[in-house]
Amino acid sequence: MSVLTVGTVAFDDIETPFGKVEKVIGGACTYISWAASYFVSDIRLTSIVGGDFPQDEIKLLESRGVNMDGLKVIQDGKTFFWAGRYHENMNQRDTLTTDLNVLDDFDPELPESYYDSKYVMLGNLTPEIQNRVIDQLKSPKLIVLDTMNFWMDIALENLKKAISRVDVLTINDEEARQLSGEYSLVNAAKKIFEMGPKYLVIKKGEHGALLMSKDQMFYAPALPLAIVKDPTGAGDTFAGGFIGYLAQTDDISFENLKRAVIYGSAMASFCVEEFSLGKMKNLDIQEIRDRIQAFVDMTHFDV
Amino acid sequence: MSVLTVGTVAFDDIETPFGKVEKVIGGACTYISWAASYFVSDIRLTSIVGGDFPQDEIKLLESRGVNMDGLKVIQDGKTFFWAGRYHENMNQRDTLTTDLNVLDDFDPELPESYYDSKYVMLGNLTPEIQNRVIDQLKSPKLIVLDTMNFWMDIALENLKKAISRVDVLTINDEEARQLSGEYSLVNAAKKIFEMGPKYLVIKKGEHGALLMSKDQMFYAPALPLAIVKDPTGAGDTFAGGFIGYLAQTDDISFENLKRAVIYGSAMASFCVEEFSLGKMKNLDIQEIRDRIQAFVDMTHFDV
Numbered sequence: 001m002s003v004l005t006v007g008t009v010a011f012d013d014i015e016t017p018f019g020k021v022e023k024v025i026g027g028a029c030t031y032i033s034w035a036a037s038y039f040v041s042d043i044r045l046t047s048i049v050g051g052d053f054p055q056d057e058i059k060l061l062e063s064r065g066v067n068m069d070g071l072k073v074i075q076d077g078k079t080f081f082w083a084g085r086y087h088e089n090m091n092q093r094d095t096l097t098t099d100l101n102v103l104d105d106f107d108p109e110l111p112e113s114y115y116d117s118k119y120v121m122l123g124n125l126t127p128e129i130q131n132r133v134i135d136q137l138k139s140p141k142l143i144v145l146d147t148m149n150f151w152m153d154i155a156l157e158n159l160k161k162a163i164s165r166v167d168v169l170t171i172n173d174e175e176a177r178q179l180s181g182e183y184s185l186v187n188a189a190k191k192i193f194e195m196g197p198k199y200l201v202i203k204k205g206e207h208g209a210l211l212m213s214k215d216q217m218f219y220a221p222a223l224p225l226a227i228v229k230d231p232t233g234a235g236d237t238f239a240g241g242f243i244g245y246l247a248q249t250d251d252i253s254f255e256n257l258k259r260a261v262i263y264g265s266a267m268a269s270f271c272v273e274e275f276s277l278g279k280m281k282n283l284d285i286q287e288i289r290d291r292i293q294a295f296v297d298m299t300h301f302d303v
Numbered sequence: 304m305s306v307l308t309v310g311t312v313a314f315d316d317i318e319t320p321f322g323k324v325e326k327v328i329g330g331a332c333t334y335i336s337w338a339a340s341y342f343v344s345d346i347r348l349t350s351i352v353g354g355d356f357p358q359d360e361i362k363l364l365e366s367r368g369v370n371m372d373g374l375k376v377i378q379d380g381k382t383f384f385w386a387g388r389y390h391e392n393m394n395q396r397d398t399l400t401t402d403l404n405v406l407d408d409f410d411p412e413l414p415e416s417y418y419d420s421k422y423v424m425l426g427n428l429t430p431e432i433q434n435r436v437i438d439q440l441k442s443p444k445l446i447v448l449d450t451m452n453f454w455m456d457i458a459l460e461n462l463k464k465a466i467s468r469v470d471v472l473t474i475n476d477e478e479a480r481q482l483s484g485e486y487s488l489v490n491a492a493k494k495i496f497e498m499g500p501k502y503l504v505i506k507k508g509e510h511g512a513l514l515m516s517k518d519q520m521f522y523a524p525a526l527p528l529a530i531v532k533d534p535t536g537a538g539d540t541f542a543g544g545f546i547g548y549l550a551q552t553d554d555i556s557f558e559n560l561k562r563a564v565i566y567g568s569a570m571a572s573f574c575v576e577e578f579s580l581g582k583m584k585n586l587d588i589q590e591i592r593d594r595i596q597a598f599v600d601m602t603h604f605d606v
Binding site: 017088089090183184185186187204207208210216217218219220221224225226227228255258259262292296297298299301302303 | 487528531561562599600
């Protein structure tokens with residue numbers, strides 16, 4: 001089935017305890033699309049870049065089955081730029097620079113060929129843009145929305161409107177607490193379901209991810225890794241694996257959502273092993289299968 | 304099989320966002336013994352209290368099958384006292400008071416009837432005392448040692464000696480990093496196995512627990528709860544459920560250690576629902592079975 005991906009395409013400067021890279025390819029939409037490309041070949045990207053964005057990267061995504069008609073290129077503009085430095089523990093980071101550049105005027109108009117997209121992954125962006133995209137969809141089967149505390153602080157009403165229109169919300173534990181005003185994640189989920197979504201995915205980074213519905217719960221651990229070089233894009237890569245697997249299997253039962261969380265977690269575990277998209281551009285199916293098996297081995301028990 | 308429990312028996316003052324209690328029963332050995340008592344009826348407690356410790360509590364433990372010959376009572380002394388206040392997020396706490404009292408002179412001499420104990424749970428205490436206990440054991444089948452960063456700071460050599468003599472080490476993620484000097488938990492575990500233990504249990508609080516051996520890994524989540532009133536004793540309760548289940552089944556294979564981690568996690572999930580031992584004193588077998596099933600439901604997936 002078709003996947004629509006929406007979000008930033010960016011240049012990143014990244015510093016972690018394991019190294020430093022400059023002007024590498026980043027952005028939520030990039031990570032989502034790359035991860036999803038291992039599952040489906042009908043991906044429709046929606047984003048904006050400046051004339052400085054390398055043609056090679058666009059061609060590479062096209063070669064993975066990503067339709068780029070929805071990528072607006074502002075020839076005399078500059079691509080969104082983010083610079084960040086991770087703390088020693090890698091769970092926290094400081095944003096050093098955020099240059100919105102062309103993103104400042106992003107008003108996504110979907111190509112007509114995107115209207116019938118079935119699986120929709122709205123990456124972290126202003127809720128206004130997320131709503132604009134939802135407005136243009138004709139018959140989505142599942143809409144997933146990712147967001148962050150920043151939008152809860154400055155655009156809560158628009159965010160709530162967007163949340164009310166989607167099937168799955170993905171946020172981290174602190175954001176779930178902020179959005180709901182409830183400390184317990186069980187109670188937070190209850191409040192969030194009242195806002196509209198049927199499912200909530202709480203991303204806990206190195207502690208895994210929690211999938212919740214009104215009456216079911218699934219806890220997927222993150223795989224402990226010997227090497228974690230760069231956490232940038234891990235959440236987006238999770239989202240890409242999640243939506244990609246769902247689109248590939250075209251099954252939105254809770255049982256299959258559980259599998260999608262495992263596939264998303266597996267893809268994220270690759271992402272962090274190299275800077276930028278270093279690892280994500282060079283995976284093969286066997287590697288992914290082996291990693292899924294590692295999740296099975298790590299969680300399986302009989303009582 | 305027999306379980307030997309060693310650790311503090313205490314009075315606690317506890318303040319959490321959900322309430323405040325004063326001079327309630329606490330201590331690692333208390334929580335361990337209560338949790339283990341749901342699995343085995345031959346438990347041998349080793350600790351020290353003052354004359355101020357209530358006889359009723361001693362009798363209650365005895366009625367659960369806990370042998371109290373190893374409880375030294377210093378009639379004119381005062382019981383160890385700890386006071387702490389939890390932060391809003393409950394993952395952090397400030398210690399307000401630590402009065403060692405009788406604990407200051409604790410030199411555990413095991414009753415002869417304890418020498419042949421098979422399953423040994425050394426609760427968090429000075430490594431010197433933990434070593435003293437190990438010295439007196441004749442034929443232990445499995446020794447588990449719990450410790451904390453405090454002893455890494457002030458008694459590292461004694462602690463390393465104790466660690467070299469046990470089968471399982473239980474610590475939290477930050478402590479695993481401190482002890483090994485490795486950030487990655489995979490690499491931290493490798494270093495720790497070089498110190499002696501065959502198994503490492505990394506306790507991650509609300510994020511679950513990780514069981515590792517040289518070549519296997521198991522991730523048990525914590526159960527997300529609607530009510531978490533008081534995290535005090537959760538780690539000790541985990542340890543009590545863990546050692547109790549192992550002693551009950553008398554099987555120290557990795558597969559059974561996995562089950563023991565789940566049983567420990569289930570017991571800990573009860574512990575935090577009430578202050579002090581409020582919940583731990585009143586469980587029944589069906590409640591425990593239902594909670595184990597909740598862990599199965601929460602983690603099971605097919606790929």
